[in-house]
Amino acid sequence: MEIRLAKSYGFCFGVKRAIKIAEESPNSVTFGPLIHNKNEIDRLKEKYNVELVEEIDEIQENSRVVIRTHGIPKEKLALLKEKNVEVIDATCPFVTKPQEIVSKMSEEGYSIVIFGDINHPEIKGVMSYATDPIVVLSVEELEGKPLKEKVATVAQTTRKFEEYQKIVNYLMEHKKEVRVFNTICNATFENQDAARELSREADIMIIIGGKNSSNTKQLFKICKENCPDSYLVENAKELEKEWFEGKKVCGITAGASTPNWIIEEVIENIKKIQV
């Protein structure tokens, strides 16, 4: 069986940057998971004593707090700043951007439409900077929502562009002014395009990434469309021998929060399975 890597996969700019910031801030805590990858979080804990805390109350005075790549809600940031802690911001600049945009557009009197998942930490953060934002994942969810004639819209960085276009098309049909900010991240596109291409050639696809990672799940969905035998694994342990029986080309891709060492482990294990 041949193993082929997607032309683009794995860590994006924002994740690489956040890990570097965390590595340079040993003995700190991250408020919420720094990135959506448990294995990497464990590594940062072991090697740099960067610990994960989920609640503000757990954070002790005088500690150093790293803000996760997805950002956090404005109110939480304010609470942190009230505490006597050092705040180290590892929010991806591509996430800070929509936060700033919705804040400015709210001030300028625009209704805010956020295309994204209301339960995703990135969106919880972005929402907190807007006045009465409408958060939707589809045109259906948008229908009948109270909006002014002036609407500004941003998208979750990891969303599909074509879906965002549908939202914009609906808005421009119904509103006088629609201010469209394309906040979808190119890194996501590149990994997705490469996954699409590879999944057309492969008869088995292994997608490596966190099961709660939005962009990894997107990759999985795209691969599944072209290659029914697509599997999402968090690490090498989850591989199952029978998946590979009779397969000729195994394609590999990884989500934007998946570290290289995990990808390498998975590849090594697939090679062993072949024997």
Add this chain to the structure above:
Amino acid sequence: MEIRLAKSYGFCFGVKRAIKIAEESPNSVTFGPLIHNKNEIDRLKEKYNVELVEEIDEIQENSRVVIRTHGIPKEKLALLKEKNVEVIDATCPFVTKPQEIVSKMSEEGYSIVIFGDINHPEIKGVMSYATDPIVVLSVEELEGKPLKEKVATVAQTTRKFEEYQKIVNYLMEHKKEVRVFNTICNATFENQDAARELSREADIMIIIGGKNSSNTKQLFKICKENCPDSYLVENAKELEKEWFEGKKVCGITAGASTPNWIIEEVIENIKKIQV
């Protein structure tokens, strides 16, 4: 043969308003045709001595000059104002709007994309208020054009919405911020929707309007898609008896610049043809 009128047809708000302004300004001149309907222009000349002039040089001092519904270029307006004439503005407010928008957006540093026909007087007017506007009728024309990352876009009032969406979709794919102003006029939509509906029921469609009228030509195109025997006529004289042979349902619609008295004449003549 049954004669059916479209649910919405003929004069739009801006045209009705311009005619009223012209009627209230007897012994004036219009700089360029007030509306795209020769018959109505002739009527205004005969009844109110409102004369059409095509060149600024032809306009005499102390005359009253009515600005056409489509508006005129900024430079021409400045020349008029330099002359000792009274300027009476009959520009449709829905055309003044995109003029104001592109002016403001140019000041704010946006690249301006105008979706419309560069040869249409409305667009010539709107263009003149923008700094280095890009005027296109299709995505193909837009490709490779030099644009900043911040783009503002307006559409000719009489364009098809679906075509405008294509322009916006292209822009949002390539630019960070796209400020979409939906300047397409509802009156155009309403006449078009009604024409589409009626042309599905009719076996002959008569579209009444100026042959140089953009929105009349659009109506003709829409009708032709559903009813191959569609005919564009400027007035009753252009009707031909053989068109109606063996037809059961004759649908009638009219462009936004077509006066009611012409529509009535056409209907009367069709009734006579039947006998």
